[in-house]
Amino acid sequence: MSLIEIRDGEVTYRRRGKPFVAVSDVNLAISPGDRVGIVGRSGSGKTTIARMLLGLVAPSRGEVLFRGAPLSEARDELRRSVSLVYQDPNASLDPRMRVGAIISEPLHRQATDDELRSVLGAVGLDPALARRFPHQLSGGQRQRVAIARGLVADPELLVADEPVSALDVLVRAQVLRVLRDEVATRKLALVMISHDLVIVRQLCTRVVVVDQGRIVEDGDVAQVFENPSHPYTRQLIDATLTL
Amino acid sequence: MKLVVDELSVRFGDTLAVDKVSFAVGETERLGIIGASGSGKSVTSLAIAGLLSETARVSGSIKFDGQELVGLRERDYRRLRGNRFSMIFQEPMTALDPTMRVGLQIAEAIALHDRRTGKRLTVEEELQRVGITDPGRVADSFPHQLSGGQRQRAMIAMAIVNKPDLVICDEPTTALDMVVQRNILHVLDDVLTDRAALFISHDLGVVREVCPRVIVMQEGHIVEEGPIDAVIAAPAHDYTARLVAAARGEL
Numbered sequence: 001m002s003l004i005e006i007r008d009g010e011v012t013y014r015r016r017g018k019p020f021v022a023v024s025d026v027n028l029a030i031s032p033g034d035r036v037g038i039v040g041r042s043g044s045g046k047t048t049i050a051r052m053l054l055g056l057v058a059p060s061r062g063e064v065l066f067r068g069a070p071l072s073e074a075r076d077e078l079r080r081s082v083s084l085v086y087q088d089p090n091a092s093l094d095p096r097m098r099v100g101a102i103i104s105e106p107l108h109r110q111a112t113d114d115e116l117r118s119v120l121g122a123v124g125l126d127p128a129l130a131r132r133f134p135h136q137l138s139g140g141q142r143q144r145v146a147i148a149r150g151l152v153a154d155p156e157l158l159v160a161d162e163p164v165s166a167l168d169v170l171v172r173a174q175v176l177r178v179l180r181d182e183v184a185t186r187k188l189a190l191v192m193i194s195h196d197l198v199i200v201r202q203l204c205t206r207v208v209v210v211d212q213g214r215i216v217e218d219g220d221v222a223q224v225f226e227n228p229s230h231p232y233t234r235q236l237i238d239a240t241l242t243l
Numbered sequence: 244m245k246l247v248v249d250e251l252s253v254r255f256g257d258t259l260a261v262d263k264v265s266f267a268v269g270e271t272e273r274l275g276i277i278g279a280s281g282s283g284k285s286v287t288s289l290a291i292a293g294l295l296s297e298t299a300r301v302s303g304s305i306k307f308d309g310q311e312l313v314g315l316r317e318r319d320y321r322r323l324r325g326n327r328f329s330m331i332f333q334e335p336m337t338a339l340d341p342t343m344r345v346g347l348q349i350a351e352a353i354a355l356h357d358r359r360t361g362k363r364l365t366v367e368e369e370l371q372r373v374g375i376t377d378p379g380r381v382a383d384s385f386p387h388q389l390s391g392g393q394r395q396r397a398m399i400a401m402a403i404v405n406k407p408d409l410v411i412c413d414e415p416t417t418a419l420d421m422v423v424q425r426n427i428l429h430v431l432d433d434v435l436t437d438r439a440a441l442f443i444s445h446d447l448g449v450v451r452e453v454c455p456r457v458i459v460m461q462e463g464h465i466v467e468e469g470p471i472d473a474v475i476a477a478p479a480h481d482y483t484a485r486l487v488a489a490a491r492g493e494l
Contacts, residue, residue, distance in 0.1 A: 041423070169279065177494045198492035201492065241449060241451070241452060
C-alpha cells in the first residue's frame, strides 16, 4: 500500500480576488522507501504538490490518503510520519533557540543527550553544537541542523524543498551526501523538490515533472532523462550544464 | 589591457579577505573567477567596482584603462560606475529600485551619464536587445511584477545601456532556475561581445558557458589559472578538483 497518495488532486488559491487553479489532476503515490524528485519551473506547482503531501494545503477537489485512509482520519499519524526540510535554513531555524531545542521541536519535548548525539552525529556535526545558536553556525552546518530536525522523530517520509539551492557548491555536495546516506540507512522515502536535474539524479530513483500545474511526466530517473516525452523535460535536460 | 590588478589585498579588521591577488583582463577578454563562499572572489570584484564598505583596507593596484582605482575618490568613481564599467549582481530584486518602474530606471541610468535623456524608444530597444518580447509592458512594470528572469534581463539592459568597456557579473544566474539560467547566459554571451568582462561564480559549468579563461580562488589567494577546458580536464590544485567533482555531480 502507498504511504501517501494524492488522487485527482486540485488546489485553488485566490489571486487578486479571483480563483486561480494552482494544480489540477494530480495523481501521485509515494510508497515506503521511494525516492522521488519533483522538478518544474518557478510557479509550476511543485511546492503546492509537496504541501498537499504534507497535509499543509487541502485539495479543493480530489483527496489525499495516508496509508489508504483519508487525511481527516489520519492527520495526526501523517504529522508523526512525515517531516520537512526547507530551502533556506536562515528562515526555517528560530534564531532565538539553541540548536538542541530546534532539533527537539518535532518531539514536543526536549531531546535527550543520547538522541542529540545520535542525530547530530548522523549529519556529521559535533554534538557540542547543540548548545550554539543558528547564527554561530555556517550555512552548511545550519542546513545539516535542519536535516537533523527532520530526522529526529524517525519519520517514514522526508520532504525536502530545494534543500541545497541556498548553499555554495562544495557545501552543497557535503549536505547532499548526508541526505543521501541518511535516507539510505533509515530506509526513508524522500520527496525532493528541485530545479536541478543533476541533484535529482544524485538522490532520486524516480522523477515527476510538473508544468503549469499538471504532472506531465512521472517515471524512472534514467529512463526519463534518456527519453523525455514532454517538451519541458527536454528543455530542462538541455539547460543542464554538466562538465 | 583593460584591467590590471596587481598585488591587490583587502583586509577587514584582522581578517585578510584577499591576499596579493594579481591578474589582467584584455580589451575584449572574459575572465571567470571561481571559488567557494569566502574565497575572496566577490570581495575582489567589489574592490574593483569601488563598492567595499569603509571598514575595508585596500592595498595594491587596480588599473582600469591605465587609471589607478585604488584610493580613487567616490566622486570620480561615480563617473566611471554604470558608465565606463558596470555590474550585474545575483539578486536583481535588491539591485533594482522596487518603487520605480523598470523603464524609468533604465532611462535614469542613461540620463545620469549622458545629456541625451533616456528616450522611451531607446529604453524599449534596450529591453528588446536582452530578449524581452514585450518591452512596452516590462518598461511600465515595477520590479515585483516581473519574473526572476525578466528582472535579470532588465538588470542586464541597465548594465549595458551606456556601452561600458567592462562588465562585472557576480553570480548573475545563481538565483534562477536551470532553463532561465540557460537563456540568461545566452543573453550575456551576446551582450558581452566586444567588451571586457569579469564573471564571478561558484559553478564551473556556468563559467564555462561564457569564459574561455578562469582563475580559481581559495581563502583570498589565486590557486590556479588557465584556459577553462584545461583547468576542468586536469585541475592542478586539489581544491579545483573538488570544484570540478561538485560541478559534475559527484558525491
